[in-house]
Each structure stands twice: as structure tokens, then as C-alpha cells.
Amino acid sequence: MKLGPLDVSPLPSAPVPHTSRPELIVIGGSVRFLAASCRRAGWSVHACDRFGDVDLLAIASSYQRLPSHLAAAAPLFAPLPHLPLLFTGGLENAPDLLRSLAQSTRTASASGEVVEAVRNVTNLAAAATAAGLAFPETHLSPAGLPTDGSFLIKPRASVGGHAIAPWLGGCCPDTPSLWQRRVHGTPHGVNVLLSSTQPPVLLGVSRSLHHREATAAPGWAYAGSVSVPIAAWTAPVLALAGLLAQRHGLCGAVGIDCILEPSGAAVVLEVNPRPTASMELVERTRGICVAAKHLAAFGIRSPREDCLPASRLPVASGKAILYADTPIAVTADTLTQLAAVAASWHHHEACPAIADIPHAGSQIDTGHPVLTLLADGDTSDAVDDLLAARLEDLRKQLC
Numbered sequence: 422m423k424l425g426p427l428d429v430s431p432l433p434s435a436p437v438p439h440t441s442r443p444e445l446i447v448i449g450g451s452v453r454f455l456a457a458s459c460r461r462a463g464w465s466v467h468a469c470d471r472f473g474d475v476d477l478l479a480i481a482s483s484y485q486r487l488p489s490h491l492a493a494a495a496p497l498f499a500p501l502p503h504l505p506l507l508f509t510g511g512l513e514n515a516p517d518l519l520r521s522l523a524q525s526t527r528t529a530s531a532s533g534e535v536v537e538a539v540r541n542v543t544n545l546a547a548a549a550t551a552a553g554l555a556f557p558e559t560h561l562s563p564a565g566l567p568t569d570g571s572f573l574i575k576p577r578a579s580v581g582g583h584a585i586a587p588w589l590g591g592c593c594p595d596t597p598s599l600w601q602r603r604v605h606g607t608p609h610g611v612n613v614l615l616s617s618t619q620p621p622v623l624l625g626v627s628r629s630l631h632h633r634e635a636t637a638a639p640g641w642a643y644a645g646s647v648s649v650p651i652a653a654w655t656a657p658v659l660a661l662a663g664l665l666a667q668r669h670g671l672c673g674a675v676g677i678d679c680i681l682e683p684s685g686a687a688v689v690l691e692v693n694p695r696p697t698a699s700m701e702l703v704e705r706t707r708g709i710c711v712a713a714k715h716l717a718a719f720g721i722r723s724p725r726e727d728c729l730p731a732s733r734l735p736v737a738s739g740k741a742i743l744y745a746d747t748p749i750a751v752t753a754d755t756l757t758q759l760a761a762v763a764a765s766w767h768h769h770e771a772c773p774a775i776a777d778i779p780h781a782g783s784q785i786d787t788g789h790p791v792l793t794l795l796a797d798g799d800t801s802d803a804v805d806d807l808l809a810a811r812l813e814d815l816r817k818q819l820c
Contacts, residue, residue: 442463442464442465442724443463443464443465443724444464444465444466444467444482444501444504445459445464445465445466445467445504445505445506445507445529445716446466446467446468446469446498446501446504446505446506446507446526447459447466447467447468447469447470447506447507447508447509448468448469448470448487448494448506448507448508448509448512448522449469449470449487449508449509449510449511449512449695450470450471450487450509450510450511450512450580450581451470451471451472451474451509451510451698451777452468452469452470452477452509453470453472453474453476453477453776453777454509454698454700454701454776455507455509455696455711455712456468456477456480456481457476457480458696458704458710458711458712458713459507459712460480461710461712461725462710462712462713462716462723462724462725462726463723463724463725464712464723464724465482466480466481466482467481467482467483467484467485467498467501467504468481468483468484468485469484469485469486469487469494469497470486470487470509471486471487472777472779473486473780474776474777474778474779474780474792475756475778475779475780476773476776476777476778477777485497491511491512491515491518492515492517492518492521494518494522495518495521495522495525498522498525498526499525501526502525502526503525503526503527504526504527505526505527505528505529505716505719505721506522506526506527506528506529506530507529507530507695507696507712507715507716508530508695509695509696509697510580510581510693510695510697510698511580512530512695513531513536513540513580513693513694513695514578514579514580516533516534516536516537517533518533519531519532519533519536520532520533520534527721529673529715529716529719529721530673530694530695530719531671531672531673531675531694531695532670535669535670535671535672535694536694538668538669538670539665539669539671539692539694540691540692540694542556542559542599544668544669545665545689545691545692546559548661548664548665548668549661549689551661551664552657552658552660552661552664553657553660554657554658554661554687554688554689555686555687555688555689556688556689557601557602557603557604557688557690558601558602559599559600559601559602560572560599560600560601561599561600562600563588563590563593563600566588566600568588568589568590569589570587570588570589570603571602571603572587572588572600572601572602572603573585573586573587573588573600573601573602573603573641574586574587574588574594574598574599574600575598575599575600575601576594576596576597576598576599577596577597577598577599578596578597579691581642581643582640582641582642582643583640583641583642584640585640585641586640586641587603588600604680604682604688604690605680605682605683606680606681606682606683606688607628607629607680607681608628608629608678608679608680608681608690609626609627609628609629609649609678609679609680609681609687610626610627610628610646610676610677610678610679610697610699611623611626611655611658611659611662611676611677611679612624612625612626612627612674612675612676612697612699612700612703613658613659613662613674613675613676613677614673614674614675614714614715614718615662615663615665615666615671615672615673615675615718616666616672616673616717616718617666617670617672620663621659621660621662621663621666623651623655623659624674624700624703624707624709624711624714625648625651625699625700625702625703625706625707626648626649626650626651626652626655627646627647627648627649627699627702627739628646628647628649628681628801629644629645629646629647630644630645630646630647630739630741630805630808630809631647631802631805632805632806632808632809632812633645635741635808635809635812635813636741636742636743636744636812637743637744637745637746638742638744639744639788642744643698643742644741644742644744645739645740645741645742645793645794645808646698646699646702646739646740647702647737647738647739647801647804647805647808648702648703648705648706648737648738648739648801648804649737649801650801654681654685654686654687655687657687658677658679658687658689661677661689662675662677665692671692671694672718672719673694673695673696673715673718673719674695674696674697674700674711674714674715674718675692675693675694675695675696675697676692676693676695676696676697676699676700677689677691677692677693678690678691678692678693696711696712696715698740699740701740701795702738702739702740705734705735705738705772705795705797706734706735706736706737706738706797707734708734710723710725710726713725713726714726735797735798735799736797736798736799736800737797737798737799737800737801737803737804738795738796738797738798738804739795739796739797739798739801739804739805739807739808740793740794740795740796740808741793741794741795741796741808741809741811741812742790742792742793742794743790743791743792743793743794743812743815743816743819744788744789744790744791745785745786745787745788745789745790745791746787746816747787748784748785748786748787749784749785749791749819750783750784750785751779751780751781751782751783751784751785751819752781752782753781755781755818755819756778756781758818759775759778759792759815759818759819762775762814762815762818763775766796766811772795772797773795774794774795774796774811775792775793775794775795775815776792776793776794776795777790777792777793778792779791779792791819792815794808794811794812794815796808796811
């Protein structure tokens with residue numbers, strides 16, 4: 422089956438569906454990783470995102486461009502009734518869309534009601550305190566707050582760190598926002614698996630890139646992650662996840678963003694009630710198929726559950742998002758050069774060195790993501806350094 426009509430030009434058609442596989446839907450801002458995980462778990466994937474990158478179309482049974490007005494997304498899935506649906510980044514900010522999708526699909530993701538509950542800062546602050554964690558001082562208005570940059574202004578519908586800035590005063594934005602005291606330290610992501618029948622399971626931990634400047638990421642935009650060993654400070658974060666499951670019904674593979682202060686204390690920032698970008702590192706270092714685990718938490722069994730053979734797993738893994746520091750015109754020659762570079766870095770068939778590959782003819786504006794680079798190594802710091810060096814090589818290929 423194909424999805425409903427929507428203009429996806431200039432992208433080529435996706436491959437013919439693999440009818441021997443059970444089908445599901447993956448929707449979000451960028452779904453390549455989760456779609457690949459579903460594919461490894463034995464599913465035929467109907468994909469819908471903002472980019473339609475080359476490697477996504479290579480594995481998707483069908484593809485639709487995610488409309489800029491998210492309410493228009495729900496009718497796209499009417500021809501695919503009751504298929505399992507998973508969502509990724511951005512959809513947590515559209516609870517009404519999730520409620521609409523639940524009427525025509527079997528949502529294997531947090532409901533609109535659950536999303537609203539766990540994204541509510543009052544609920545999250547209360548659960549964090551109960552778990553023994555700190556939560557930043559947060560306000561719904563800037564009235565009386567200092568304008569020296571000690572507070573950040575964040576859109577309530579935040580995703581990937583975009584549109585976050587120091588609060589220096591001035592006019593309030595038209596979009597609903599939060600004012601939150603800035604926390605100094607190293608951003609970390611804690612990935613957890615939740616279900617209604619089992620205790621929380623810690624899938625993995627990652628920290629932000631040390632060489633973030635090499636990505637040219639604007640502002641606080643997500644630039645990538647590096648896997649790190651599990652440490653004692655994650656125990657209360659796991660407890661927090663369990664409380665959110667008990668109090669609000671949070672389920673599946675979820676991410677919790679924290680700042681690890683120099684003192685070693687963790688401060689909770691937000692909950693991502695869905696599979697996150699850093700979970701790709703869980704698959705690469707632990708051999709876990711995130712999609713299969715996530716679906717199982719919702720009572721949906723996958724044809725396969727293994728991801729990668731244990732004998733081939735690296736100690737540490739990382740990903741970096743290359744952003745355009747000047748406008749980039751992607752040509753066929755550019756892609757050929759990138760493929761040659763990626764082949765020289767190749768680690769394993771199921772672990773590409775370059776992902777989220779744009780199409781020839783794409784015009785990428787300054788500050789926008791170009792592609793994703795992945796690397797493995799013996800330590801987190803070694804992976805971080807390797808990513809920085811390879812980012813520089815890739816930028817030379819693209820300029």
C-alpha cells in the first residue's frame with residue numbers, strides 16, 4: 422500500500438513495498454535511524470519526515486514529506502488503517518495530532534495525553550524532586566527576572582535545542598515560552614526503556630560532543646552525542662523515569678536530558694517521550710534493536726529482535742551533525758566523493774559512517790543540517806576527537 426497523495430518532488434519514488442514483512446509507520450522531523458531500526462527488526466516501513474534523505478528512501482516502502490502544518494499529517498495515514506505508528510523528534514509538541522492519529526492507527530507511542538503530562542514542567546519538577554534530582558528554576562513569564570543571561574528563554578514546544586537563547590530582555594516572543602535558569606555543566610542524555618509490566622531498564626548514556634564547534638551547529642541546536650559508560654549518577658534518573666511511568670503512563674524507549682554539573686550532580690532538563698537520536702549509539706555499542714524493544718513495550722512483537730552481533734560491537738560510539746556554515750549546493754560529484762570517504766571509514770555493514778545523506782540538487786542554507794557522521798572507538802574521548810577530524814574532512818569535500 423502507498424500513502425495518500427502529497428507532493429514529494431524533487432525526491433525519487435521509494436522502493437516497492439516488501440509485502441512479506443509486517444508494516445508500520447514512522448513519523449517525525451527526521452526518521453532515518455528509527456526507520457532503519459524498524460527495518461532491522463523485520464518491518465516494512467512507511468516513512469514521513471522533513472527530509473526524505475537518500476538512505477531513508479533506500480529502506481522505506483513508501484515515503485511522504487511531513488507537512489509544515491502538522492495537522493495536515495493525519496489524513497496521510499487514512500489508507501493505512503490500524504498499522505503500528507511510532508513517532509520521533511518534534512511530534513511530542515503536537516499532542517492534538519497524536520490524538521488524531523490514534524483514531525486511525527495503532528499508536529505504539531506515547532498518547533497526546535501522556536505527552537502533555539510528562540512535558541508539563543510542573544509535573545516534571547515534582548517527579549524530579551521525588552527522585553532526588555534537581556530541576557532548574559523555571560518561570561512562565563520573565564517578569565522580575567534578571568536580563569544578564571543567567572536565564573534562558575526556551576519555546577515550550579522545544580525540539581533539538583532550537584530557538585533557545587540567553588534572556589537579555591526585550592519583547593517576549595509570540596510563541597509560548599519558558600524562562601529557565603541556566604545550568605552550567607555537560608549535557609547528557611539518558612535512554613530508558615519503560616513498560617507497564619517491568620521495572621525501568623537503562624539502555625545507555627551519552628554526552629554532548631566536546632568538539633561541538635566543529636559541527637557549526639547554531640546556538641543550542643543538537644550537534645551530536647558520544648556514548649559514555651553508565652555511572653552512579655544515572656540511578657536517580659532511572660528512578661525518575663519509573664515515576665513518570667507510574668504517574669502518567671509513560672512507556673517505551675524514552676530519553677531524559679540532563680546537565681551533569683562539575684560537582685557530579687545531575688540536573689534534569691526535559692523528557693523526550695519517544696526514541697531519541699542518541700539511541701542510535703545504543704544499537705551500535707550494545708547490539709540492541711531499539712525499535713523491537715520499543716514496540717515490545719507496547720505489546721507488539723517484531724519478527725526479529727537482534728541488532729548487531731556482539732563480537733562486532735565497539736566500546737564507544739558517537740554521532741555528529743554537520744551543519745552548513747555557508748550555503749551548500751549538493752551535486753552528484755559531491756555525493757560520489759562522500760561515498761568514497763565513507764567507504765574508507767567503514768566499520769560494519771549495519772553501521773554506516775555517513776548517514777542522512779542529502780539528494781543531488783539539494784540547496785542547504787547556512788545553519789541547516791547537512792548530514793550525520795558516525796564513528797566508533799575504544800574510548801569516548803577518542804571517538805569525539807575522531808568525529809572532529811572527520812567533520813573537517815567532510816567540510817572540505819562539500820565546499
